Amino acid sequence: MVSAELISTLRELSRADKFYIMQVLISELAQQETELIKPDQSYPVWSPYDAVEAADTMLKVLQAAKTQDHSFIPIDVALGEASFRPYLTLTLIYQQSSAIASGLLDTGASVNVLPYSVGVELGYVWEQQTTVLSLTGNLAQYEARVVLLQAVVGQFEPVQLVFAWTQATNVPLILGQVNSFMEFDVCFYRSHLQFEISPKSVASE
Template sequence: MRNAQRYSFIPIDVALGEASFRPYLPLTLIYQQSSVITSGLLDTGASVNVLPYSVGVELGYVWEQQTTVLSLTGNLAQYEARVVVLQGVVGQFEPVQLVFAWTQATNVPLILGQVNFFMEFDVCFYRSHLQFEISHKSLTSEYIFAVASYLMHQCRGRKPLVEVIIKSDRFAEKLKNNATAYCGRVNALAKLTVGIALQKTSNIRQLSVV
C-alpha cells in the first residue's frame, strides 16, 4: 500500500503466548478542546466504531446531552449507546472524522469497525508476522461508486444488523465535497450516480448498517 505505516500486534495475556496478540492501533481522539491518547482494536467484524464510556467522559461528553440513540447487538446489546462524532489522528495521517457508538459498557475496548474507520483507512494484516499496515483511503472512481452504491443500498431498506439513528446530512456533505473534487475528472455517469445518492441521502433519517 502507498504511504502505509506499519504497526505491531500487541500481547493481551502473556500466558496465552502468540494467541493473545491483537491488532491495536495507537491513535489520538479529539473533541473540542479535549484529547485522549489511546489505542483501538481493529475489528473487521464490528459494524460500527465503539467508544467505551470512560473514554467518552474523559473527552468531555455528557451522556444526558447526547440524544442520538443507537442500538448495538451481541454482547453490547444490553447497554444503551449514543452516537458521538469526533476527530481521530492516526500516526502522520491527516485528522479524520470518526463516528462512534458511545456505550455505557465499561469492560469493552475501544473498537474500530466498518463504520466508519474502515471507510476512512485501508488496512492490511500480516498475522504470521504479528504486524499490520494502514494507509489513508485514496479518492478513486471506485471509492465514489462504492459509497454511492452503499447509500442507495441502505435506502432500499435491507434487513439491518444494527440500526443507527443518525442524520446523514454530514456524511452527504462530505461525500459531496469529495465527489466535487473528483468528478471534475470523470465522466457524467459518475456525476449522475453521486447526485442520485446525495438526493436519496438528504432524506435519510435512519441509516441501516449491514
Template sequence: MRNARRYPFLSSDTALGEASFRPYLPLTLLQQEFSVNVSGLLDTGASVNVLPYSIGIELGYEWDKQTIGLSLTGNLSQYEARVVIVQGVVGQFEPTQLVFAWTQAREVPLILGQVNFFIEFDVCFYRSQLQFAISPKSSVSA
C-alpha cells in the same frame, strides 16, 4: 497501499502465547479542547466503532446531552449507546472524522469497526508477521 504505516500486534495476555496478540492501533481522539491518546482494537467483524464510556467522559461528553441513540448487537446489546463524532489522528495522517457508538459499557475496549473506520482507512493484516499496515483511503476518480 501508498503511504502505509506498519504497526505491531500487541499481546493482551502473555500466558496465551502467540494466540494473545491483537491488532491495537494507537491514535489520538480530539473533541473541542479535549485530547485523549488511546489504542483501538481493529475489528473487521464489528459493524460500528465503539467508544467506551470512560473515554467519552475524558473527551468531555455528557451522556444526557447526546440525543441520538442506537442499538448495539452481540455482547453489547444490553447497553445503551449514543452517537458521537470525534476527530481521530492516526500517526502522521490528517485528522479524520470518526463516528462512534458511545456505550455505557465500562469493560469494553475501544473498537474500530466497519462504520466508519474501515470506510476511512485501508488496512492490511500480516498476522504471520504479527503486524498490520494502515493508510488513509485512496481517492478514486472516475
C-alpha cells in the same frame, strides 16, 4: 543602441523588403546559436539517466511516508501467540479536549465503539447526546449514543469517525466497519504479527 535613423529607414521599406530583412536577421541569429556548440566536442548532459536504484529508493521512501507499519499486541501472555491483537494507537479529539487511545481493529464489528470512560474524558455529557442506537452481542444490555470525533493516526491527516458511545466500561475501544475501515485501508500480516495502515485517498491513487 539602434539609431533612430535606422529605425526610420526600415519603416520606409516596402513589405517585401521588410520580410527580406527579417530573413537575413533570423539567419544571422541561427548561425550564432550553432556556433555555441563546437563540432567534435563532448558536452555533459546533467540528467540522472538509468538511475534505477536511486528511483527505487525514492519510491520506497515515498511509500513509507504514506503507510504505517504496526505490530500486533499481546493481551494475555498466558495464551501465547493466540493472544496477539491488532491494536492501533490514535489521538481522539473533541472540541478542545483530546485523548490518546488504543483501538482494536475489528473487521467483524459493524460499528466503532467508544467506551464510556473515554467519552467522559473527552468531555461528552451523556444526557446531551440524543441519538440513541442499539448494539448487539455482549453490548446489547448497555445503552449507546452516537458521537462524532476527530481522529489522528500518526502523521496522517485528521479524519472524522463516528462512534457508538456505550455505557459499558469494560469494553475496549473498537474500530469497526463504520467508519474506520471506510477511512483507512488496512492490510494484516497475521503470520508476522504485523499490519499496515494508510488513508483511503492514498490507497486509491
